[in-house]
Amino acid sequence: IIDFTVTMKGLEDQLLGRVIRMEKSDLETERLRLVEDVLENKSTMKELEDNLLEKLNSVEGSLVEDEELILVLQETKATAEDVSKKLIVASETEQKINTTREEYRPVATRGSILYFLIVELSKVNVMYQTSLRQFLAIFDGSISKSKPTHVIDKRINNILEYLTKLVWRYTLRGLYEKDKFLFTLLLALKIDLNTMRISHSEFMLLLKGGAALDLNAVKPKPFRWMLDVIWLNLVELSKQEVFNQLLEKVTENEKDWKIWCDTEAPEQEEIPCGYNSMLDVFRKLLLIRAWCPDRTLSQARKYIFDSLGAEYLESTVLDIETMLEESDNRVPLICLLSIGSDPTPQIEAMGKTRMQEVHSLSMGQGQEEAARKLLVESTTNGHWLLLQNCHLSLHFCDEIMQTVTDTEEMHSNFRLWITTEKHVQFPIGLLQMSLKFTNEPPQGIRASLKRTYADITQDTLDYSNHASWPMLLYSVAFLHTVVQERRKFGALGWNVPYEFNQADFTASMQFIMNHLDDLDPKRGISWNTICFMLGEVQYGGRVTDDFDKRLLCTFTNVWFSEGLLQPEFKFYEGYPLPDYKTIDEYTDHIINMPLQDIPEVFGLHSNADISYQINTAKGILDTILSVQPKESAAGKSGETRETIVYKIADDMLRKLPKDYVPHEVKEALIRLGGLLPMNIFLRQEIDRIQKITTMGNF
DSSP states (O other), X not given: OOOOOOOHHHHHHHHHHHHHHHHOHHHHHHHHHHHHHHHHHHHHHHHXXXXXXXXXXHOOSOSTTOHHHHHHHHHHHHHHHHHHHHHHHHHHHHHHHHHHHHTTHHHHHHHHHHHHHHHHHHHHOTTOXXXXXXXXXXXXXXXXXXXXXXSHHHHHHHHHHHHHHHHHXXXXXXXXXXXXXXXXXXXXXXXXXXXXXXXXHHHHHHHHTTTTOOGGGSOOOSOTTSOHHHHHHHHHHTTSGGGTTHHHHHHHTHHHHHHHHHSSOGGGSOOTTTHHHHOOHHHHHHHHHHHOGGGHHHHHHHHHHXXXXXXXXXXXXXXXXXXXXXXXXXXXXXXXXXXXXXXXXXXHHHHHHTTOOEEEEEOXXXXXXXXXXXXXXXXXXXXXXEEEOGGGOHHHHHHHHHHHHHOSSOOTXXXXXXXXOOOTTSOHHHHHTSEEEEOOOOSSHHHHHHHHHHSOOHHHHTSOOOTTHHHHHHHHHHHHHHHHHGGGGGGGTOSSOOOXXXXXXXXXXXXXXXXXXXXXXXXXXXXXXXHHIIIIIITGGGOOOHHHHHHHHHHHHHHSSGGGGSTTOEEETTEEOOOOSSHHHHHHHHHTSOSSOOGGGGTOOTTHHHHHHHHHHHHHHHHHHHHSOOOOSHHHHOOOHHHHHHHHXXXXXHHSOOOOOHHHXXXXXXXXXXXXXXXXXXHHHHHHHHHHHHHHHO
C-alpha cells in the first residue's frame, strides 16, 4: 500500500515555493533556471567522462602516441574546468537564493500547520473534510490580499495574520457550535508549539492532567477536603520545572490555597505563593486546569486572547451572501444540519432578493428521479437547486458529484445547495469540493443577539410608530436567546431539549407587529395577550412538559408587563433594555455586552454552570487528545507497542486486591452486626468483586 498523502515537511516546501513565486517571482525563476543549468552541466560532465572511458577502452598501442585520445583528454580537461567553475558559481548563487527564500519560511510553516490542523478535524467529525486544493486557494488568496509593504519582516507578519484569520473564519463556518471553541484553542496551541512557547510535555499535561497516575502509587494527599483527582493533577504538574516546589507550597499554605480555590472565579484572583507573577497565561491555565476544572474554559479564553487576539474569541455570524460570492456553478454549498438549523428560509429569501428562481426538493426513497430532472433543468436554465436531507439518499450524492464535475455546458448562475445530517458514509469527495456551513445559533447572549440583529433591517425597526416597538422587538430577541441558551445546561435548562429556531422568533416578531397595528390607543398594549401568544403558542407550542411550560410562562409574565417600559427595567443586573432608533446603535450596545454569561441570567443557580463547565472542558480536552497522533515509545526506548501494553497489564494485575478469605469475611460481617440489610448488600458486593478479581488473575 502506497500512502500518497502529503507530509507536513513536504507541504511546507511546496507552500514555500508558492510564496516565492508570488512574492519574488524573479527569484524563483532564477532558482529554477539555476537548477536546469546545474543539471545540464552535470549531464555534460557525465557525457565527457563516458566518452573518455570509451576512448581509453578502444585505444590500441601506446596511449601517448594516440593523438585523438590526447585531444579528447585536453578537451575533457578544459570542459571539466569550465563546468566546475560554473558549478561553484551556481552553488554560491543557490546559497544566496536559499537565504532569501528562507526569510519566507515562517509563512510556509504556518500554512502547513493550519492545513494539518484542518485535517485533524475530520477525526472529530467525518463531515469536516477540506481538500488540499481548497486550502491552497485560501493560501494563495491570503498572500495576494494581505497588506503589502516593502519591509520583509512586516510583510511576513501581515501574511501570517491574514492567513491565520482567513483559515480560522473559513473553517469555523463549517463547524458545529460545540466544536468551534475546540478548533480555536487547538489553533493557538499548535502555533505556540511550533514557536516553542510551550513544550510538548506541557501540551500533553493540559490534555491529560494526572489521569495516568495511580493514587496509591503517589505521595498521600495532605488534606481531606481536596479531591483525589485534583491531587493527582498537582502531582503530575509538579514534574514541570516551574512547578517543582508546588506540592511543598500547597502543603505549607493550606489556608491560602483553599481560600483561592473556593473563590467564584479563581482565574481572576491572585494565585498564592507568588505564582501569580511567576507564571505566564498558559502556565496559569495548567494550574487552573489542575485545581479548578470548572474554570478551565474561562482561563483558556484568556490564553487564546493572549496568543491570538481578542477577535478569535468573537463568535462569527454566518454571512450567506459572502459565502455565495466565494462559490461558483461547480462548487456546491453544503449545510450541516442540527436541531433547529434549517437554512431553507434564508436561501429562499436570498433567492427572492436576487430575482433568482429556487427549486427545492426533500430527498428520500423514490425521490432520485425527480432530483435528477431538477438538476438537469437547473444546470441548463441557471436556477438554484436546494436538495434537502441528502443523508437519506447517499447513493444519489455520488451522481450529484459526477454531474457537477463532468457536465461541460453549465449555466453560470446555477448554484447547488445541499442540506445533510452527519453520516459516516457521506461521499468525502463531495464534501471536499464543497463550501460547508452550519446554521446553528451561536453560544452566548451577546453572540446570539448579534446574529439576530444581523438579520433585522432598519426598515423593520422603523415599522411601527409606537414608542414601545423597538423595546418589544429587543425583548422578544432576548427571550429567544434565553430559551435557546438554556438547552446547553441539559436537564437543568429544559426537561426536554426543544427545537426552538429562527422561525419562532420571526413568527413572534410578526405577531408583535400585528398587535401594535391593531392596537386601540385607549386600551394600550394587552400584556396578557402577548404573554399568552409567546408563552403558550409561538414558543410554548413546542413545549410538552408541564414544568417547562410553567417556566416559559414565568419568563413571559415577568418580562412582558408594564414594567418593561420603565427606564429602570433590566432583564438581569448588567443586562438593561436599550431604547434606540437605529440598528447600528443596537449593534454597538450588543457588542459591549459581557462576553461570558452567568447562569443567573437564564434563571438558574450559579452551581448550574459548574457541571456545564466541567463537562464541556472535559469533552474538549478529551476530543483534542483523541485526534492527536498516537505516541510511540519505540523511538525512545526501543520497546514496541505490544511490550508497553503487556507492561501496563502486568502493572494492573499487581494492583488487584488479594482474594477474600471466606471465614474472615464471615467473621467481619458478624462483628458489623450480622444479617443487617447493609451487611447483606456488602456480602453480595464482596462476592461480585471476588469474581472479577478471579477472572483478572486467570
